[in-house]
Amino acid sequence: xxxxxxxxxxxxxxxxxxxxxxxxxxxxxxxxxxxxxxxxxxxxxxxxxxxxxxxxxxxxxxxxxxxxxxxxxxxxxxxxxxxxxxxxxxxxxxxxxxxxxxxxxxxxxxxxxxxxxxxxxxxxxxxxxxxxxxxxxxxxxxxxxxxxxxxxxxxxxxxxxxxxxxxxxxxxxxxxxxxxxxxxxxxxxxxxxxxxxxxxxxxxxxxxxxxxxxxxxxxxxxxxxxxxxxxxxxxxxxxxxxxxxxxxxxxxxxxxxxxxxxxxxxxxxxxxxxxxxxxxxxxxxxxxxxxxxxxxxxxxxxxxxxxxxxxxxxxxxxxxxxxxxxxxxxxxxxxxxxxxxxxxxxxxxxxxxxxxxxxxxxxxxxxxxxxxxxxxxxxxxxxxxxxxxxxx
Amino acid sequence: xxxxxxxxxxxxxxxxxxxxxxxxxxxxxxxxxxxxxxxxxxxxxxxxxxxxxxxxxxxxxxxxxxxxxxxxxxxxxxxxxxxxxxxxxxxxxxxxxxxxxxxxxxxxxxxxxxxxxxxxxxxxxxxxxxxxxxxxxxxxxxxxxxxxxxxxxxxxxxxxxxxxxxxxxxxxxxxxxxxxxxxxxxxxxxxxxxxxxxxxxxxxxxxxxxxxxxxxxxxxxxxxxxxxxxxxxxxxxxxxxxxxxxxxxxxxxxxxxxxxxxxxxxxxxxxxxxxxxxxxxxxxxxxxxxxxxxxxxxxxxxxxxxxxxxxxxxxxxxxxxxxxxxxxxxxxxxxxxxxxxxxxxxxx
Numbered sequence: 001x002x003x004x005x006x007x008x009x010x011x012x013x014x015x016x017x018x019x020x021x022x023x024x025x026x027x028x029x030x031x032x033x034x035x036x037x038x039x040x041x042x043x044x045x046x047x048x049x050x051x052x053x054x055x056x057x058x059x060x061x062x063x064x065x066x067x068x069x070x071x072x073x074x075x076x077x078x079x080x081x082x083x084x085x086x087x088x089x090x091x092x093x094x095x096x097x098x099x100x101x102x103x104x105x106x107x108x109x110x111x112x113x114x115x116x117x118x119x120x121x122x123x124x125x126x127x128x129x130x131x132x133x134x135x136x137x138x139x140x141x142x143x144x145x146x147x148x149x150x151x152x153x154x155x156x157x158x159x160x161x162x163x164x165x166x167x168x169x170x171x172x173x174x175x176x177x178x179x180x181x182x183x184x185x186x187x188x189x190x191x192x193x194x195x196x197x198x199x200x201x202x203x204x205x206x207x208x209x210x211x212x213x214x215x216x217x218x219x220x221x222x223x224x225x226x227x228x229x230x231x232x233x234x235x236x237x238x239x240x241x242x243x244x245x246x247x248x249x250x251x252x253x254x255x256x257x258x259x260x261x262x263x264x265x266x267x268x269x270x271x272x273x274x275x276x277x278x279x280x281x282x283x284x285x286x287x288x289x290x291x292x293x294x295x296x297x298x299x300x301x302x303x304x305x306x307x308x309x310x311x312x313x314x315x316x317x318x319x320x321x322x323x324x325x326x327x328x329x330x331x332x333x334x335x336x337x338x339x340x341x342x343x344x345x346x347x348x349x350x351x352x353x354x355x356x357x358x359x360x361x362x363x364x365x366x367x368x369x370x371x372x373x374x375x376x377x378x379x380x381x382x383x384x385x386x387x388x389x390x391x392x
Numbered sequence: 393x394x395x396x397x398x399x400x401x402x403x404x405x406x407x408x409x410x411x412x413x414x415x416x417x418x419x420x421x422x423x424x425x426x427x428x429x430x431x432x433x434x435x436x437x438x439x440x441x442x443x444x445x446x447x448x449x450x451x452x453x454x455x456x457x458x459x460x461x462x463x464x465x466x467x468x469x470x471x472x473x474x475x476x477x478x479x480x481x482x483x484x485x486x487x488x489x490x491x492x493x494x495x496x497x498x499x500x501x502x503x504x505x506x507x508x509x510x511x512x513x514x515x516x517x518x519x520x521x522x523x524x525x526x527x528x529x530x531x532x533x534x535x536x537x538x539x540x541x542x543x544x545x546x547x548x549x550x551x552x553x554x555x556x557x558x559x560x561x562x563x564x565x566x567x568x569x570x571x572x573x574x575x576x577x578x579x580x581x582x583x584x585x586x587x588x589x590x591x592x593x594x595x596x597x598x599x600x601x602x603x604x605x606x607x608x609x610x611x612x613x614x615x616x617x618x619x620x621x622x623x624x625x626x627x628x629x630x631x632x633x634x635x636x637x638x639x640x641x642x643x644x645x646x647x648x649x650x651x652x653x654x655x656x657x658x659x660x661x662x663x664x665x666x667x668x669x670x671x672x673x674x675x676x677x678x679x680x681x682x683x684x685x686x687x688x689x690x691x692x693x694x695x696x697x698x699x700x701x702x703x704x705x706x707x708x709x710x711x712x713x714x715x716x717x718x719x720x721x722x723x724x725x726x727x728x729x730x731x732x733x734x735x736x737x738x739x740x
């Protein structure tokens with residue numbers, strides 16, 4: 001967002017000011033007119049307006065929730081459940097879309113004919129099929145392909161995959177806080193180390209193998225808490241339970257519902273195609289002379305990529321990739337089609353129906369997506385600025 | 393995508409319509425009905441129906457709508473416009489239906505909708521009667537060994553539609569029995585059927601008539617059965633917007649006429665020959681006595697046209713629900729004189 005162009009210049013361009021003020025006044029009047037008219041019409045139809053319903057008991061249950069929730073909680077809490085589920089699937093989607101996208105993008109530039117062509121085919125196929133069809137495909141194809149609970153696919157007797165979901169062991173910690181502190185401590189140490197290494201390099205040209213030391217710290221410190229800190233970890237393994245002659249269910253452990261898996265899969269595979277193209281554009285956008293110059297002063301291949309190519313490529317990659325992250329987040333609203341309880345299904349769906357408060361609920365939902373998108377935007381703009389080349 | 397976008401556009405439009413259109417509906421108590429005038433001007437009744445529920449409202453390959461809900465709209469069209477075919481059908485999801493009605497996109501909602509207090513009182517709707525007494529039930533696989541709701545145990549997963557009373561009833565039911573369950577709620581009935589068919593859930597719960605109708609869409613209908621218990625009251629009926637009492641009366645009495653006609657043995661084939669019947673109630677029904685239509689600004693043959701063009705309730709039920717094998721037994725939807733609970737106020 002660039003507000004610079006909107007800045008009012010009061011000192012010397014008063015004649016420019018008048019049309020701007022009039023425009024703002026006009027917009028305000030239109031908003032007031034629509035608000036009053038809406039209130040009148042709703043009044044005439046016996047529909048009240050207000051947000052009091054948010055504190056009422058929702059009295060419907062939700063399959064999958066990151067926080068404690070059941071029908072005795074309020075609509076506001078149901079909203080929060082939906083919001084967290086939207087954030088969860090978006091975060092998972094963004095994570096895998098990025099990894100997959102970067103891999104495919106680099107693969108498209110490979111010298112190996114087979115690798116490059118496969119990547120190209122992947123992009124062309126998944127980019128050109130409507131997302132909703134891909135979601136349905138992954139959901140219903142997966143449901144049809146997966147076995148019933150009793151014949152689950154068994155991963156070493158600790159994890160089970162079937163038509164009702166993917167059941168994984170649950171971590172049961174003792175002294176978890178100590179473990180957490182050790183990780184935070186390790187991160188701080190790594191940060192200090194990198195500062196020190198940079199200092200050494202700038203002053204004396206000395207290279208310190210920060211990467212290996214960091215890995216050692218990150219793994220070593222938390223491991224120590226197991227050995228001497230009394231931290232222990234055990235697993236709650238899902239167990240098969242029989243409910244009736246042919247109905248079985250796994251109990252215990254953590255269940256990842258098929259709706260989440262297929263939605264995250266569809267979103268990341270679809271968005272990855274666009275990110276792959278961004279990555280390819282970014283790398284191709286760096287002048288060949290830059291690499292040659294870097295090689296001529298004796299940098300290694302890894303150093304060329306890390307210090308010369310990527311910083312310049314990222315400038316090209318980040319802005320369009322921000323768009324893809326935003327798209328993915330907004331596309332997650334298609335979840336309603338396959339019963340993944342995101343904000344659209346839970347709040348703009350069930351809650352809207354139970355309360356009938358269309359205007360209030362749709363406004364809240366729209367504002368929520370707007371805030372989500374703006375937050376991602378703000379973060380990516382900050383990152384973009386950080387990555388931009390600073391002219392000295 | 394289409395579905396989702398449609399929903400959003402509809403809700404958006406509805407909000408806009410609420411915002412933009414002028415004073416809607418005739419004031420309470422006045423004899424003038426804006427909806428009636430608009431309907432006559434347009435030349436068709438704007439009717440909201442389901443997206444396809446056999447027996448209630450379902451379109452064939454040629455796009456012709458049939459079902460007992462559709463017959464309510466046809467009756468209104470026959471009464472108001474003189475031709476039962478002058479109806480414009482708008483298929484709506486459970487989520488879209490009320491907004492479509494309050495915003496004026498449709499004038500009658502005949503979409504197997506449960507009459508509840510909050511819907512009637514809180515969101516600008518008026519229920520005009522009941523055209524089907526239903527109750528929520530469960531469907532399971534025959535092989536599952538579940539023969540009654542008493543066989544449900546902790547951890548059972550249940551598929552249903554979102555935005556309906558079934559979601560609430562399901563919670564009440566499982567909670568009162570202290571059974572933990574996994575609710576999976578889809579936006580469209582077709583997806584519920586597919587997910588249940590694929591084994592995603594152990595039971596499918598909705599209105600029993602709906603279960604009977606949806607069962608026909610499963611890959612092997614014979615492998616499934618509906619459990620005997622009914623866990624809720626679901627009086628389904630047509631709905632109109634609040635605030636236009638004349639239009640409300642027209643829809644209510646169009647439905648009542650169909651039920652009353654069955655009670656007095658008046659049907660589509662004998663109606664016109666009963667003009668000189670000895671029974672004054674029958675004569676009123678076929679427009680040979682009294683001036684009943686004038687009360688809503690209609691002519692006196694309005695009820696005769698309903699019976700002739702649409703038929704009485706029994707004919708409608710037989711054609712759409714019984715003969716299609718959905719629910720051959722009328723159960724509570726039998727006339728009060730025959731042991732059911734269909735009882736309408738007298739048309740006089």
